[in-house]
Amino acid sequence: MNSSPSIDNLIEGVIHAIGDELLPNLGDSPKAQATAAMAQSVLQGVRQMLEVADQNIALDHNEMVAAFRQMADDLGEAEGDAADRVRERCAQYGAVAEVPAPPDREAIMATHLELGHALEATLPDLDELIRAGEERGQTALDTLRAHLAQRYQRDAAAIIVGEGMIGRG
16 A cells, blocks of 8 residues: 555554564563553653644644734833843744644545555556556656655655664664
């Protein structure tokens, strides 16, 4: 399949792998078993944070900007070096633009999956065009390959850790 698993899917897979493959093979070491169970718990917490992380960052960003704006008003004509430093920060950071809340992640993931299936369905059609001698089919395939190459490079850059992939090296 041409679609990419979500971050949640990847984390869920690691949680299951710890439970199915790692925990049963840790022997009689309570410390190792507890560490593996804690790792599962931390990963589950990350999964739960994923749903709201982007929205919380946008909300926090906008609230910090508003706080700088309000502090500038609160200080008014206060005097002193500290007041001047706070006012400078308020002027700089109160002028930062607010950001919109991120779009619905589930809707984006559903659309992404649909687009991935559409790309998959396009490959045999392009092959048919190319075999029939249609040169523009090859041009379209090159466009699709260029997209996939960029996508694979992004995925590889995000997944590779240090000198190897997670679990290897």
